[in-house]
Every structure is written in C-alpha cells, then in structure tokens.
Amino acid sequence: MAASKKKRTFDLNKIPAHIAIIMDGNGRWAEKRGLSRSVGHREGAKAVREIVEEAYDIGVKYLTVFAFSSENWSRPKEEVDELMRLYLEYLKNAENETSDKDVRVRIIGSRQGLSEEIVQQIQKVEQRTIDKKRMNLIIALNYGGRQDIVQAVKKIVDDVENGVIEKNMITDNVFGRKLLTEEIPDPDLLIRTSGEMRLSNFLIWQCAYTEFYFTPVLWPDFKKKHFHDAILEYQNRSRRFGGVK
Ligand code: IPE
Ligand code: IPE
Ligand code: MG
Numbered sequence: 710m711a712a713s714k715k716k717r718t719f720d721l722n723k724i725p726a727h728i729a730i731i732m733d734g735n736g737r738w739a740e741k742r743g744l745s746r747s748v749g750h751r752e753g754a755k756a757v758r759e760i761v762e763e764a765y766d767i768g769v770k771y772l773t774v775f776a777f778s779s780e781n782w783s784r785p786k787e788e789v790d791e792l793m794r795l796y797l798e799y800l801k802n803a804e805n806e807t808s809d810k811d812v813r814v815r816i817i818g819s820r821q822g823l824s825e826e827i828v829q830q831i832q833k834v835e836q837r838t839i840d841k842k843r844m845n846l847i848i849a850l851n852y853g854g855r856q857d858i859v860q861a862v863k864k865i866v867d868d869v870e871n872g873v874i875e876k877n878m879i880t881d882n883v884f885g886r887k888l889l890t891e892e893i894p895d896p897d898l899l900i901r902t903s904g905e906m907r908l909s910n911f912l913i914w915q916c917a918y919t920e921f922y923f924t925p926v927l928w929p930d931f932k933k934k935h936f937h938d939a940i941l942e943y944q945n946r947s948r949r950f951g952g953v954k
Contacts, residue, residue: 719941725897727771728764728940729919731911732757734903734927741927747791752929754795758806761846763933765810767940771845771893773817775911779853782822793824796850800830803846804837811843817889818852847893854913861887890915898943900936902928920946 732753739749757774764772777792784792803814816831823831831850864887868874874883886892896912896919904925908916922939924931947954 719937719944721767723944724768725920725940725943726769727773727894727896727898728769729773729775729896729899729912729916730760731775731899731901731905731909732928732931733901733905733909735929737903738927738929746788749929750788750792750795754799756929756931757799759933760931760936761812763936765812765844769844771847771896773847773849773893773896773912775849775852775909777818777850777852778910779819779851779856780910793827797824797827797830800827800834803834807838807841807846811841813838813841813845814848815845816848816850817857818850819856821851823851845893847890849911852889853910854908855910857889858914860889885914888914895919898922898939900924900939902926902931918948918950920948 735749735753736746737749738752739746742748760774761772776796781792782789800816807814814834816835820828820831861884865874865879865884869876869879890912895915895917899912899916899919900922901907902924904923906923912919920943922942924935924939926935
C-alpha cells in the first residue's frame with residue numbers, strides 16, 4: 710500500500726486516554742539544515758498543531774505536551790526569548806484555534822519567571838475553555854517534576870499542621886492530588902522524539918506505570934503517521950501493573 714494511503718491500523722476503540730509527549734529535537738532539526746535553532750522551534754510549533762488536531766479527532770481525552778522545562782532556563786538568553794515569544798503566540802492562537810472545538814486548555818508549571826503577558830494569556834485561555842469537555846490539552850510550561858513534588862510536599866505539610874488531615878491519612882492518592890496534575894489521570898503512553906531515552910524531569914511521579922515509546926524522529930518531522938505508529942505499539946503492549954495476565 711502506498712505510504713500516502715496508509716490507513717490507521719490501530720483500534721479506535723482502544724485509544725490511550727492520556728498521551729504525554731516530550732517534544733524533543735527542534736535544535737538538531739535546524740542544525741542539520743544549517744539553520745538557527747529558532748527556526749527549529751518555529752517548525753516544532755507547527756508540528757504541535759497537527760498532533761493536537763489528530764489527538765482530538767481520534768478521541769484522546771488528555772494530551773500533555775512538554776514545552777519548556779524548569780531546566781531550560783539555562784539555555785542562551787536569545788533562545789529562551791524566542792521560545793517565550795512562540796509560547797505567547799501559541800497561547801494567543803490557541804483561543805481561536807480551539808474556539809470551534811471542545812478542548813479545555815490548561816498550563817502546568819511554575820508561573821515564576823514567566824512574563825506578565827504570558828501569565829495573563831494563560832489565565833485567559835484557561836478561563837475561556839474551562840467548560841470544554843471532549844479533550845484536555847495540558848501544556849507543561851516552566852515545568853519540573855521534582856519541583857512539583859516539592860510544592861506538593863509543602864501543601865501536605867500545611868494541611869497536617871492546620872489539622873486538615875492527619876499524617877496517617879497520607880496515601881499516594883492523597884499526595885497525587887496535591888501535584889499540579891491534580892485529578893488528571895496518569896499518562897497511559899509517553900512519547901519522546903529525537904532518540905533521547907530519558908524523562909528529563911517530566912511527570913516523574915505520574916509515569917510510574919506509563920508505557921514509554923521512544924522514536925528517533927525529530928519533533929518538527931513528527932507527523933500523524935508517527936503518532937499512529939506509537940499508538941499501535943501501545944496497543945500491542947501488555948500492561949500488568951505488577952499483576953499477572
Ligand atoms: C525541544 O527541542 C524544545 C525544547 C526543549 C524547548 P530542543 O531545543 O531540545 O532540541 P535539541 O534537543 O537541542 O535538538
Ligand atoms: C526536555 O528536552 C524538555 C522539553 C522537550 C521541553 P531537553 O532537550 O531540555 O532535555 P535534555 O536536556 O536533553 O535532557
Ligand atoms: Mg532537547
């Protein structure tokens with residue numbers, strides 16, 4: 710069958726409820742072409758749109774994308790500035806692009822260090838989409854898994870000190886609800902592009918039983934068909950959660 714006619718071969722009735730993506734490889738994509746890393750980030754932003762649309766169409770309930778890590782501030786200032794420009798643009802467009810869609814947009818991560826303009830745009834898009842139901846698009850921006858765990862610990866300590874809960878009431882469930890992901894179910898499938906095989910501080914608590922899928926494809930090249938391949942592989946995995954099949 711010609712590649713262009715390649716059909717979806719996965720089962721539409723068994724779509725992972727929550728897919729998380731580490732969108733990596735923008736810089737290398739650009740460098741390979743003798744272009745600046747910024748061009749790679751711009752191409753990467755286009756790739757996000759295609760995957761968000763497809764996730765929506767096939768019925769993914771939660772899609773979480775890693776846009777900027779707590780550690781990405783260590784990059785050259787001009788690269789960080791360009792990324793922030795792109796996030797602002799993306800958030801502004803998100804409102805229009807999702808206006809005809811049933812998508813709730815949420816941003817997880819620290820607001821500290823983000824510009825006032827970005828923070829306002831985050832509040833705006835979260836507020837405007839709060840009642841949408843079909844899909845949750847969760848953007849991890851200025852997000853770090855360890856930082857999230859630390860802030861959750863502080864909330865739990867506060868609750869214990871204020872007598873809201875007792876120490877022996879702390880379970881993994883109770884703790885999980887103090888994380889920025891709150892009631893969002895754990896990811897079923899985690900995709901990382903660009904060949905790197907690590908979490909880089911992404912959803913480290915939530916991925917305890919997540920299926921990992923690594924692909925050498927660089928993020929700007931990651932298209933619908935690659936997304937389908939990842940879902941198909943997920944559907945062929947055997948999840949046991951410590952039990953037996
Ligand atoms: C992912 O691409 C985007 C961000 C981390 C913001 P990279 O910029 O990490 O691309 P590589 O890994 O250098 O190729
Ligand atoms: C992880 O990619 C962060 C994002 C994709 C936003 P990095 O490129 O920052 O990760 P490392 O440095 O290779 O681990
Ligand atoms: Mg990278």
